[in-house]
Amino acid sequence: MRQEVNLRTYQQMKLDLAEVLLSACRVTGDRDEDLIALEREGLSRLAGDHFTVVVVSRDGSGGTACANALIGRGWLPSDSPQLGSVPLRVRHGTRERVRVEYLEDGHFGDARLSDLAALVTEDGNPANVKRLRAVEVRLPGEGLRRGLCLVVERAGPRERVVSGGDALVVVTRREEALSDNGLNYFEEVSEGFAGLFVAMNGDATGHGDGTAWRDEVETRLRAMERPPVRMAFPVALRRGLACLEAGDARGFRESGIPQLEGALASFLTQRGAEALLIATRECLQSVLARRPEAERNEYLRRLEAIEEAHRNPDPQEPLSALESTAEDMPPRNAGACAICVEVKEQGFRFLSRYQFELASNRDAREEHARAGGFCPRHTWQYERIASQRGVSSAYPVMLATAARRLRELARQGDGSPASSGPLLSARCPACAVQQETEERAIEAILMRALPSGEGLRGALPWVCLPHMERILLHPKAVSVRRLLLELVAVRLDRVAEAMRCCLLKDEGARRDLVSEEEREAAVRALGLVAGHEGTVCSREEPAVPARAPLEPSL
Ligand SMILES: [Zn+2]
Ligand SMILES: [Zn+2]
Numbered sequence: 382m383r384q385e386v387n388l389r390t391y392q393q394m395k396l397d398l399a400e401v402l403l404s405a406c407r408v409t410g411d412r413d414e415d416l417i418a419l420e421r422e423g424l425s426r427l428a429g430d431h432f433t434v435v436v437v438s439r440d441g442s443g444g445t446a447c448a449n450a451l452i453g454r455g456w457l458p459s460d461s462p463q464l465g466s467v468p469l470r471v472r473h474g475t476r477e478r479v480r481v482e483y484l485e486d487g488h489f490g491d492a493r494l495s496d497l498a499a500l501v502t503e504d505g506n507p508a509n510v511k512r513l514r515a516v517e518v519r520l521p522g523e524g525l526r527r528g529l530c531l532v533v534e535r536a537g538p539r540e541r542v543v544s545g546g547d548a549l550v551v552v553t554r555r556e557e558a559l560s561d562n563g564l565n566y567f568e569e570v571s572e573g574f575a576g577l578f579v580a581m582n583g584d585a586t587g588h589g590d591g592t593a594w595r596d597e598v599e600t601r602l603r604a605m606e607r608p609p610v611r612m613a614f615p616v617a618l619r620r621g622l623a624c625l626e627a628g629d630a631r632g633f634r635e636s637g638i639p640q641l642e643g644a645l646a647s648f649l650t651q652r653g654a655e656a657l658l659i660a661t662r663e664c665l666q667s668v669l670a671r672r673p674e675a676e677r678n679e680y681l682r683r684l685e686a687i688e689e690a691h692r693n694p695d696p697q698e699p700l701s702a703l704e705s706t707a708e709d710m711p712p713r714n715a716g717a718c719a720i721c722v723e724v725k726e727q728g729f730r731f732l733s734r735y736q737f738e739l740a741s742n743r744d745a746r747e748e749h750a751r752a753g754g755f756c757p758r759h760t761w762q763y764e765r766i767a768s769q770r771g772v773s774s775a776y777p778v779m780l781a782t783a784a785r786r787l788r789e790l791a792r793q794g795d796g797s798p799a800s801s802g803p804l805l806s807a808r809c810p811a812c813a814v815q816q817e818t819e820e821r822a823i824e825a826i827l828m829r830a831l832p833s834g835e836g837l838r839g840a841l842p843w844v845c846l847p848h849m850e851r852i853l854l855h856p857k858a859v860s861v862r863r864l865l866l867e868l869v870a871v872r873l874d875r876v877a878e879a880m881r882c883c884l885l886k887d888e889g890a891r892r893d894l895v896s897e898e899e900r901e902a903a904v905r906a907l908g909l910v911a912g913h914e915g916t917v918c919s920r921e922e923p924a925v926p927a928r929a930p931l932e933p934s935l
Contacts, residue, residue, distance in 0.1 A: 387646035388527035389704070391654060392878065394691040398661045399427045399885040401683050405668050408676070416668065421890055423664030428889030430657060431528040432649045433546035435574070439566060441465065441503060441535035443552035443582050446618040448533045450638045451550075451645075452522035454707070455622055456494065457533070463503035464535045467513045468544055471531040474519025475710070475897035482514040494518070501533075521707055524646075526896075536570050538562070547649055548576040549608075550641075555581040555615065558598045568605055576610040576648050577602070580641055584619045610648055614641040658688055705875050708839050709868075711898060717908025719842030720822045721916040727818040728762070728811060728916070735810065736767040739775035746775050750782040752808045758915055759811035815916075819851065827857045830865075837864055843872065845912035876902050876909060 406420040434451070438444040441464035445457040448471060456477070457469070479492040481500060492500060499505035500516050525531075532544040542549065549571050557563045558581045571577040579602065581594055598613040605611060614637055621636025633639065662684055669677045716722055738745040755763055764772065790796055826844075830837040844852065849869055852858055858865065879902035886895045 387643070387650045388524060388529065390691065391650040392527045394654060394687060395427055395430060395657060396878070396881045396885065397687045397690075398657060398684070399424065399881075399889075401680060401687065402427070402661060402665060402668070403885075403888055405665055405680050409668060409672065419664065419667050423661065423668070424885065424889030425891055426660055426664075426889075427657070428886040428891035428894060430653070431530050432548070432653060433530045433532060433544070434548050434550060434645065434649070435532045435534065435542055435544050435546040436550045436552065437534055437536040437542055437570060438464070438552040439535075439537055439557070443554075443580075443618060444533040444535065445469070446582070446584075446622070447550060447552045447580055447616075448531050450616070450618045450622050450625075450636075451529070451531060451642060452520060452525060453625060454520075454522065455626065456520050456522075457518070458498040458502065459619065460498075464533060465501055465503040465506050466509050466535060467501050467506065468515045468532055468534040469497075469501045470515055470517040470544075471525065471533070472517065472519055473522065473525035473529075473896060475521055476519070476713075477521070478519040480517045480519075482517070484512045484514050492516075521710055523705060523707055524642075526898075529649075538566055539569065541572075542570055542574075545573060547574075547652070548578060548645060549574040550578045550580055550645070552580045552582055552618075555583050555594050558594070558613065559601070564601055564605070567602070567611075568607075571608050571611075574608050575652065576645075577608050577612070578641060578645055578648075579611075579613040580618070581613060581615050582618050583615055584617050612644055614644070616641055654691060658684070705871050706838075709872055709875055711843055711872075711876070711901070711905060713897075716913055717843055717905045718845035718848055718912055718916075720819055720844050720848040721908075721913035723822050724815050724818050724916040725913060728759075728815055729766075731814045732759070732763055732766050732811060736763055736771055736775075740767070740771035741774075746778045749775070749810075750779040752810065753806050754779050754809075756807050756809040756812055759809050762811070762915060819848070823848075823852050823855055824857075826852060827855060827861070830861050831857065837861060838868060841865070841868060843909075844869075845909050847912050873909065876906050880906060 402420070402423050406424075409416060412420075436444050436447050436451075438447075443459075444464050446459040448469075449455045449457050449459055452471065457471070477494050479494055479497065479500075481490045481492050482488070483490070497516070497518070500511065500513060506513065522529075532546060534543060536542045551567060551570060553563060558579060567577060567579065579598060581598065583594075592615070594615050595613050599611075602611040602613060616637035618636070618638065621633055621638040624630075624632030624636060625638075662681070665680055665684060666677070669680060711717075712719075735745075739749060754760065767775070826841065829840040846869075849865070853862055853865060879896075879899045883895055883899040883902055886892060886899070
C-alpha cells in the first residue's frame, strides 16, 4: 500500500470536515465581524493544511534521490552527488515550475527544471555564489497533490536543519547509520521534529542484508531520547525509482521505498487528523455558540461521524482497484472529451465546405432541400459560419420545397401533419459526419487499447460519459470494459476532489493555493457529464418526432 491511500483518506476527511464547517457558517444568520473572522480562520486552516517533510543528508548526497522516490518520479537531479547549501522546496503544481528566491529581499526569478542542478548542487552553485535563499519546485506528483511538501537540504555534523516540518527523513549510507557518529548525528539533526525516519540507502551494496541492518539501527534508535517516533528503513532509492518508472512492481516493493512511504504517511496522517479534528471542533463550537443547543449538537454529531468513518472505514464500500496516478491528470486546455473535440473540429471543417457549396452551387442547394436540410442544432451551427448572403442564396430552394409540401398537405386529407408525417424531416448531413467521426475516434482508441488493455491508462484520452458509453457498447471493447470503467471512475473521483478543494480554498480565502487542475475542475465536471456543447449527437432524441396516433376527425 503506497502513501496515496493514506493521504487520500486523509484528504477526504479534511474535505468532509470543511463541508460541515461551511454549512454551519451558512446557517448562522446574524453574523458579525468576529464570527466571520472565526469562520474564515477555521476554513483557512483546513484549506492551507499540508505536511512538510524535511529530507536531509549529511554530505548532501541521496537527499534528492529520496525526494524523487517519495514523489514517484525522477524529476530532481540526483546524479550530481552534492546538494549545496540552498534548500530545495518541492510542492504541488499542475505544471512543472521552478521559482528561485534570492537572498536580496523580494527578488524572485523563474527557472527551468533542467537548471536545477546549476542552482542547488555544490558543483553548480559552489558556496552559494549565486546568493539564493531557496529554490521552489512545483511538480504534478500525486503525494504532492494531496498535501505533501518536501524540503531537501544538506545538514552536516553540528549543522542545524534550517527548515522546520512535521517529519524528518535522514538519508544515510548503511554503514554510517551504525557508527557512533551516525547516532549522534541523528540526535542532533532531529531536534524539534516529532518523527525521525532513517533511510539507509544501500544502492551501492545490493540487497539481501536490509533486515539485519534495520534491527541493529532500530535498537540504537530506541536508546535515543527523542523524537517520539523513530524508525529505520533499508532502501535502495535509485534502483527502486528505476523499477517504479519501468512499471516493475516487484522490484519496487523490494527496494524498501513503499515501506518507508507507508510508515511516513501513516505517521503524518494520524497526527494530522487528530490536530485537524480538534481544531475543527473548537471552531464549530465557537461559530455555533449562539445557536440553539439541539442544532449545535447536530453539527457535532456530524463531526463525530466523520471522525468515526476515518478511524473505521466502511468495509462495505467497494474498494477501488486503481489509485489515481499522475497519468490521470486532465489534459491541458483540451476540454473534457477528446472525441467531442474531434467532432467539433471535423464538424466545423465540414460545415465550412458545405456552406460554401450551398452558397455557390445550385445542385447542392437542391439536394440539401430534398434531404430536408440540417437538424435544428446544425442549422444554427451553419448560421454561425455562413454569411447572410450565403443563407439568402441557399435557403430559398429549401423554403420553396417546404412550401410545396404544405400546399400538398392542404389539398389532401385533414391537413394535419400527424396523418402524413412531419413538415420537415431532415437527413442531416452534418449529423452523418459527426457519427462517422465518433465511430473513427472510438475505433482508434480501442485499437490502441487492445488486446489486453495494457498501456490503456496512458493512451485513453479523457472522454465524456456519453462518449464513454458508446465506447463501452462497441463490440471490440468487451475485453477492456472493466478496466475502462475503473479508469473513468478514478478520473471522476479526481475531478470531484479537485472541485471540493477549489471550493474550500475559495471559501477559506486561500485562492493562492488553488491549482490549475482545481480551477478548471468545475467546467470539466460539466463537460464530463454532458460532453461539449453541441457535440454529443442527438442519437437518443429521434431526429424525426414519433408520429402521434391518428385522431378520428369529426
Ligand atoms: Zn464527448
Ligand atoms: Zn445534425
